[in-house]
Amino acid sequence: MTEYIALLRGVNVGGITVKSAELKALFEEMGFASVRTVLASGNVAFEQGSSGDDGDAGASAGLKRRIERSLGERFGYEAWIVLLTRAELARVVEAFPFDAEREGWHPYVLFGSDAAHLAELASASVDLDEADDLVREGDGVLYWHNRRERGVDSAFSKLTAKARYKPSTTNRNLRTLAKLLA
Structure with a gap:
């Protein structure tokens, strides 16, 4: 399993409302595990099953597009996210x-x-x-x-x-x- 962090851009400002419970539900419906949201500003931590690609850039890019498409369809906006593995985010914070x-x-x-x-x-x-x-x-x-x-x-x-x-x-x-x- 690869742990990911998704940072949604531009939600809960400018008329785009995404409630944390609905966001969590969407990520669970997409098949992600251990989904949790942090604050009400579009932050999601989750796990994705892996077939040996553990954070592979190509797999991450496809995952990013899939999440953005699902967000756009569910909440009616042009979604853009930052998608990082937990390890990548830890390096940024450190x-x-x-x-x-x-x-x-x-x-x-x-x-x-x-x-x-x-x-x-x-x-x-x-x-x-x-x-x-x-x-x-x-x-x-x-x-x-x-x-x-x-x-x-x-x-x-x-x-x-x-x-x-x-x-x-x-x-x-x-x-x-x-x-x-x-």
Whole structure:
């Protein structure tokens, strides 16, 4: 069995409502085991039986498409997810380069499906005020530490919210990711 984590983009905001119980039921109907949702923001941990492919990239890509198609059909939206194995997510969390417990700061990980968009965001981050936003590149992600007092008004938050990045990125608090691994 391979343990996976699915991070849904854009649910329970902007008119797309996906209740955790319904999300869990869909994943169970798709034949996944040990399904659990974390918070109401589209986070699902589950297990998938394997025929020796244990997290194989090709198998993961097919699984990702299958989940997105099922989500779209059930909830009526163009679904996009980040799909990681539990081991991949653990590496992302372990590599967080900032003090995740720093008082007054939010620890985030920005995931993306478009490497060029992540590179653009990383390049733009060199001009940020480090009193508000700290950004570092990771393996296929951007690590972001955001001063709580600035929050969504920070320069990097406004940049990531631009229409060009919204379809290809999703952001999670490090604490949420840790709950998915627990």
